[in-house]
Amino acid sequence: MSVSPEADLAPLSPPSRNNGLLEVFRQRYLLRLLVRSTIDARYQGTVLGWFWSYLQPAVRFCLYYFIFQVLVGRGGNMENFAIHLVAGMVVVHFFTETFNGGTRSLVSNRGLIIKLPMPRELFPVATMLVALWHTVPMMVILSGVCLLLGWSPDPVGLLAGLLGFAILTFLGVGLALVFSVANVFFRDFGKVTQTLTQFTTFSVPMIYPYSLVDDRFGSLAQYYLLNPLAEAVLLVQRCFWVGTTSDRDATIAEHLPDDLWSRGLIMLGLSAVFLVLAQLWFSKFERRVPERI
Amino acid sequence: MTRYIEVENATKTFTMQYHRSLKQIAVARLRGQKTHDRFNAVDEVSFTVEQGESVGVMGLNGSGKSTLLKLISGVMQPDSGSVLTRGRVAGLIATGAGFQPQLSGRDNLWLNAAILGMSEAETRRKLDEIVEFADIGKFLDTPVTYYSSGMKARLGFAVAINVEADIFIADEALAVGDRPFKRKCKQRMREIREQGTTIFFVSHAPGAVRQLCDRVIVLEKGKLGFDGDVAEGIKYLHYDDDDDGDDDEGFGKGD
Numbered sequence: 001m002s003v004s005p006e007a008d009l010a011p012l013s014p015p016s017r018n019n020g021l022l023e024v025f026r027q028r029y030l031l032r033l034l035v036r037s038t039i040d041a042r043y044q045g046t047v048l049g050w051f052w053s054y055l056q057p058a059v060r061f062c063l064y065y066f067i068f069q070v071l072v073g074r075g076g077n078m079e080n081f082a083i084h085l086v087a088g089m090v091v092v093h094f095f096t097e098t099f100n101g102g103t104r105s106l107v108s109n110r111g112l113i114i115k116l117p118m119p120r121e122l123f124p125v126a127t128m129l130v131a132l133w134h135t136v137p138m139m140v141i142l143s144g145v146c147l148l149l150g151w152s153p154d155p156v157g158l159l160a161g162l163l164g165f166a167i168l169t170f171l172g173v174g175l176a177l178v179f180s181v182a183n184v185f186f187r188d189f190g191k192v193t194q195t196l197t198q199f200t201t202f203s204v205p206m207i208y209p210y211s212l213v214d215d216r217f218g219s220l221a222q223y224y225l226l227n228p229l230a231e232a233v234l235l236v237q238r239c240f241w242v243g244t245t246s247d248r249d250a251t252i253a254e255h256l257p258d259d260l261w262s263r264g265l266i267m268l269g270l271s272a273v274f275l276v277l278a279q280l281w282f283s284k285f286e287r288r289v290p291e292r293i
Numbered sequence: 294m295t296r297y298i299e300v301e302n303a304t305k306t307f308t309m310q311y312h313r314s315l316k317q318i319a320v321a322r323l324r325g326q327k328t329h330d331r332f333n334a335v336d337e338v339s340f341t342v343e344q345g346e347s348v349g350v351m352g353l354n355g356s357g358k359s360t361l362l363k364l365i366s367g368v369m370q371p372d373s374g375s376v377l378t379r380g381r382v383a384g385l386i387a388t389g390a391g392f393q394p395q396l397s398g399r400d401n402l403w404l405n406a407a408i409l410g411m412s413e414a415e416t417r418r419k420l421d422e423i424v425e426f427a428d429i430g431k432f433l434d435t436p437v438t439y440y441s442s443g444m445k446a447r448l449g450f451a452v453a454i455n456v457e458a459d460i461f462i463a464d465e466a467l468a469v470g471d472r473p474f475k476r477k478c479k480q481r482m483r484e485i486r487e488q489g490t491t492i493f494f495v496s497h498a499p500g501a502v503r504q505l506c507d508r509v510i511v512l513e514k515g516k517l518g519f520d521g522d523v524a525e526g527i528k529y530l531h532y533d534d535d536d537d538g539d540d541d542e543g544f545g546k547g548d
Contacts, residue, residue, distance in 0.1 A: 010459070012299055012377040015367030030407045037393050037404050044395035044436065115387035116408065117367035186313075290368050291307055 088206025097131035102176020161239030170271035302374035336515035349506035380459025389449025427451035
């Protein structure tokens with residue numbers, strides 16, 4: 001793009017560019033500033049600043065530890081149940097923040113959207129990155145506690161964690177794209193998202209182990225595993241929780257499904273396909289967004 | 294002469310939704326009322342703008358001026374026909390857009406520049422100029438929440454007016470703030486024009502259009518009503534009767 005008229009002339013072209021997520025990737029600088037300013041604004045004006053982002057999850061961790069490990073005493077047959085739970089919580093938090101926030105992202109940036117020709121995928125993607133940033137303190141605390149409990153990270157476990165988050169990212173951005181544009185036309189979709197995300201906590205093996213589902217439902221448990229979120233939670237638990245138990249292999253055999261990896265890879269593929277479809281859907285309706293928002 | 298804007302039979306149709314909830318729609322259907330209507334905000338408009346031309350777009354409220362500007366800035370796409378532009382389209386369209394009130398003026402300056410399409414290097418190059426133009430002193434490093442409305446406007450304006458554009462568009466008053474700042478804005482607008490930048494300027498103020506433009510386009514209910522000389526265009530719109538609607542600087546948008 002030429003900036004001064006003397007430079008090589010740019011061609012006559014339509015002023016609106018619609019390259020979707022690729023354009024977002026090209027505008028990394030803007031994306032970075034949007035994400036950073038949202039994060040900075042969050043703790044602006046507080047004396048403790050970013051310390052809050054560690055304090056809140058730490059308090060939550062202690063709370064869950066007390067309730068489940070001390071009070072209810074689940075530790076009976078489950079080693080380090082608090083880790084099991086918090087590993088799931090990190091996943092659920094990241095997903096719901098991406099999905100809920102992403103769905104609202106277009107409407108809440110109305111002022112920019114009706115005036116400036118920005119790639120509008122920018123807003124759901126920025127929401128996802130902010131959500132990802134917010135998982136960092138939780139991960140730090142989780143890792144710290146894991147290390148205290150004698151966790152030795154194994155490469156396979158770390159890969160499982162990465163795979164889990166890759167599934168969540170694709171799925172979360174895809175859903176955010178689909179629902180954010182739908183929310184512009186019918187604000188009902190924002191409510192739908194809120195309702196749907198209420199299920200996530202209970203639809204994943206977090207406050208109960210997967211082995212419980214396997215016991216109770218038998219062969220029907222395979223349908224439970226079709227939920228990509230359940231798969232992602234199991235992968236992240238494979239990363240953190242399994243490593244803290246005294247007998248890794250026994251834990252895997254007892255509490256994780258047999259085909260964790262093949263399921264995970266298939267889920268990743270399907271999530272990627274879904275993301276592509278979501279982008280197509282977004283591009284289809286995006287044209288009408290500035291006039292309907 | 295190089296063509297910078299080419300609008301050919303551009304039409305933009307809007308749907309007016311009278312009812313949104315299921316109940317309202319059902320009731321309206323039963324009564325045989327319309328639930329929605331369509332109208333062309335911009336209707337078969339064609340014109341071209343050459344390099345260095347300064348075009349004022351005038352028309353009554355609801356005549357489609359802002360929609361036409363959005364087609365040119367790329368916020369909207371025409372439903373039929375085509376709109377083509379050359380180079381970067383920027384200007385006074387969303388001054389202060391995306392300000393984060395909790396962050397400092399300086400942080401917001403960088404963010405706003407990026408939102409208006411400036412790269413990191415470009416912002417760094419222009420930083421001193423923008424800071425000097427805004428001229429808000431020490432307040433630059435305090436949160437924008439504590440700014441007076443004038444200071445906020447100055448900061449937004451200083452960023453927007455310093456974005457280098459091939460086509461400079463404006464849908465807002467060309468000058469804000471106190472008298473010295475207004476004078477500075479007018480001076481900067483003249484410079485932009487003298488640099489040979491193509492200007493596309495939506496306005497209700499005949500004074501401002503007379504000062505800045507060498508051509509006027511008048512829209513009437515979405516259609517192109519007049520395209521030509523400034524004085525004739527203003528006359529066409531009957532905006533030349535008396536000037537009591539204008540401000541003394543002649544640079545405001547005036548509505």
